[in-house]
Amino acid sequence: MTHYPSARFSVAPMLDWTDRHCRYFHRLMSRHAQLYTEMVTTGAILYGKGDYLGFNEQEHPLVLQLGGSDPVALAECAIRAERQGYGEINLNVGCPSDRVQNGMFGACLMAEPKRVADSVAAMKAAVNIPVTVKTRIGIDEQDSYGFLCTLVNSLVDVKVDALIVHARKAWLKGLSPKQNRDVPPLDYERVYQLKRDYPELTIAINGGIKTLAEANTHLRQLDGVMLGREVYQNPYILAQVDGALFDEHYQIPSRHEVVRQLLPYIEQQLSQDTYLGNITRHTLGIFQGLPGARAWRRYLSENAHKKGAGPEVVEAAMAKVPEFCYID
Numbered sequence: 001m002t003h004y005p006s007a008r009f010s011v012a013p014m015l016d017w018t019d020r021h022c023r024y025f026h027r028l029m030s031r032h033a034q035l036y037t038e039m040v041t042t043g044a045i046l047y048g049k050g051d052y053l054g055f056n057e058q059e060h061p062l063v064l065q066l067g068g069s070d071p072v073a074l075a076e077c078a079i080r081a082e083r084q085g086y087g088e089i090n091l092n093v094g095c096p097s098d099r100v101q102n103g104m105f106g107a108c109l110m111a112e113p114k115r116v117a118d119s120v121a122a123m124k125a126a127v128n129i130p131v132t133v134k135t136r137i138g139i140d141e142q143d144s145y146g147f148l149c150t151l152v153n154s155l156v157d158v159k160v161d162a163l164i165v166h167a168r169k170a171w172l173k174g175l176s177p178k179q180n181r182d183v184p185p186l187d188y189e190r191v192y193q194l195k196r197d198y199p200e201l202t203i204a205i206n207g208g209i210k211t212l213a214e215a216n217t218h219l220r221q222l223d224g225v226m227l228g229r230e231v232y233q234n235p236y237i238l239a240q241v242d243g244a245l246f247d248e249h250y251q252i253p254s255r256h257e258v259v260r261q262l263l264p265y266i267e268q269q270l271s272q273d274t275y276l277g278n279i280t281r282h283t284l285g286i287f288q289g290l291p292g293a294r295a296w297r298r299y300l301s302e303n304a305h306k307k308g309a310g311p312e313v314v315e316a317a318m319a320k321v322p323e324f325c326y327i328d
């Protein structure tokens, strides 16, 4: 079989969305898609009380996304992550939220190429797993190609393992994180240019990609594609990924089968005091476009939060979608 880089297709890190339940669910539909954690800050890992690094073995290939800018703290977190079994570390140099800017990390780091490079170098020296960076094409008025290349040069110098580029700049003042995902225009050509100028560097593109046909178009110029919102809202797109992008063909599970495969996981998690809605909220889009999809969503939304709700709620919701009325 052809060997593809693991970054060929990935599901974007999304705070509050790509938690371990979401990733378990996504993995049921694709063996190859690389999955990302939500961004986890170094402060949470080093000083927090929660289990910020927990995941299920089935989630591999799995990347931990870190938020931070202190090379020593990042290296320590990378060591813990490698020990825990993560396959890759990604540094967030793209998030524009105020909270993140106050902590001096995320997109504002684009203006601090030396600090980013020192951070990557420190992590690479500390672990054997790949260390990558996710960034934007610019910030505020600093949006020239040269500005982006200054960051990339510093990363190439420290042998970053891959770069994921969200193909729009971020406005650090005046736009919310949500607006920053839509308002600044996409510039795919700039990312293609980067790959032409740095052919040795593994580069994946992110931003606004909605279909696997679009993904394939990008893959003619680049090493990888990363999809975020489309996968979350229309997760069954993942069922086509292994065949369409990794040339691996097997009988893909139907949407109903995917939900049935999730039931044992739900039972196991409920026995550990997880609440059903925390799992099912990620599945609302699985029947998107089919008759009964709304009834599925509504039934789950109205019942999954009730005390004692269990797998039977999911089965009852699934019964709202006729099983044999479609061919995937």
Ligand SMILES: Cc1cc2nc3c(=O)[nH]c(=O)nc-3n(C[C@H](O)[C@H](O)[C@H](O)COP(=O)(O)O)c2cc1C
Pocket: 012, 013, 014, 015, 016, 017, 038, 039, 065, 092, 094, 095, 134, 166, 181, 206, 207, 208, 209, 226, 227, 228, 229, 230
């Ligand atoms: C709810 C939400 C949370 C996000 N959280 C993160 C994050 O933790 N780290 C990050 O690098 N990007 C984050 N992003 C940005 C996505 O990773 C991605 O770059 C962006 O959504 C553009 O890709 P898309 O058009 O395919 O969604 C988030 C996006 C959304 C919608």
